[in-house]
Amino acid sequence: MRLCLVVLALFALIAVGGYGHLLPSGEIAVGGSQESPRWHAPTLLGTDILGRSVLYRILSGAQTAVTIGFATMALAIPFGTVLGLVAGWFGGWIDALVTWLYSVVVSIPDILLITAISYALGRGMVSMCVALAATSWVGVMRLVRGEVLRHKSRDYVVAAQAYGASDARILLRQILPNVMHVAIVVSSLVLVGAIKGEVILTYLGLGVQDGASWGLLIAGASQDLANDIWAPLLGTVTAMFLLIYSLSVVADALRDALDPKLR
């Protein structure tokens, strides 16, 4: 667990470093085409067919993965939480509308909705995040709405209403802190899902088109494999494994600590 947190901190550092231009670029050649690995930072995992450092490309792939994960989370969680709060609290036509939107989205198989959105918005990082967020807000919405319905008639809420607190105040100051744990647990799951999703979608040609992504690296590595070049695949897989495994462990721990009933 502690080790996993260290790994996550490391990945966060890589992402931040990437945006501060502190990471070496994965786009410029550091040596000849397809050099084998040797003890020297840029060619630790060899070079690709254009002479670019595989290690550096994996690092910028990590930056992309972390960015997409957090961006998706930042879109989906507030959206789902707000809709869940509003639908649960006001009920009536607002609830009907939100529930309708929810049922429409869950009725479209995820992969189809994601492809539809990335088709409509054009391929790239932004449309990818929107597409992934569009399929992941529903889980938060459903759980938050359920929690709000449970809390709505509790004494502390009735008391707040009795002293004349506004709807917004009750929702944000009274109910939100009590349902926040749901949003936190689901966030970690959304994060894992988005990072895994990005890799597969990019591999299928529906995601990130240029720049670095683990999906593109794996696509390239699969061709290298036919020439018995293992380093790029091994490197990418290790990086992905470290990130996703650590996140899953932390997500499980969060769920156990905050709400063991959630699955």
Place this chain on the structure above:
Amino acid sequence: MLFYVVRRLLLAVPTVFGVALLTFLLFNEFGPDPVRTALGQHASPAAIANLRHQWGLDESLLEQFGGFLRQITSFDYGRSFVTGEDLGTQLRSGALVSLSVTAPPFIVGTALNIAIALFITRHRDGVVDRAARVLFVAGMSVSALVYVLILQYGLAYKLGWFPISGYASGLSALPYLGLPWLLLVLIAMGPDIRLYRTIFLDEAQADYVRTARSKGATESAVWGRHVLANAWMPIITNTVTNIPFLILGSFLMERFFSIPGIGSLTIDALGRGDLPVLKAVTILGALALVLFNLLSDLLYASVDPRVQLR
């Protein structure tokens, strides 16, 4: 019962309407222009206008949406922009191919995973259970892509046990299907066993289990007759709601092994801007999901007498 089914079907109407609206807007309004995709950047205005008319894209959005709704209600999805083929036949053959890839490993995998989950829950917190838990979290942390790559490389390319990719019709498809089947079973193991373990664990802590033990039931009777019998319900729900996804096919497998199912059809259509295909697949996928959700609720009620359908 009949009343319930009718009510649920009526309730599904606004949902399906919403799906149709969303699909239509995404593809026809916000998406890139399929005429441009087909003709390229240097097409003459006359050719563009001509093709736009031929595909019915020169009508107003409202008329186009009306046409789409008529297609949905009549189950006639017209023709593909690109191949000109009738979509009904194309989708039917695609669905059969997809099912031949996804259904056998789903059936075998579900049975296998239930057995494994039952075993590790029975010996929970033992060595096997703890090892399995770590193994499954670790296994799920490796992208599905990697399993496909490594097994394709190892078993097909190096050892030559399977053809590397491709598909054939009829029984001669079998050799091509071996590897995708194996992979689908493997990839489903982690999440499935985890889910079934949670289901079994919930049941194992129930009062009736303690009662069964205290009246002297053997361990195998407790697990086989009591726990398993009660755990069937969530398992059935989960299984039935997954059937639409079997028909949609595994996009990953179809892409990797060049199998011409619904997944390949969709990805190809995406590249070519073939709107009729994309819209038909999306709306049919949604219809299937709605129907099988209803079916799973009906099954639930028929298995569990406590469940009242209202």
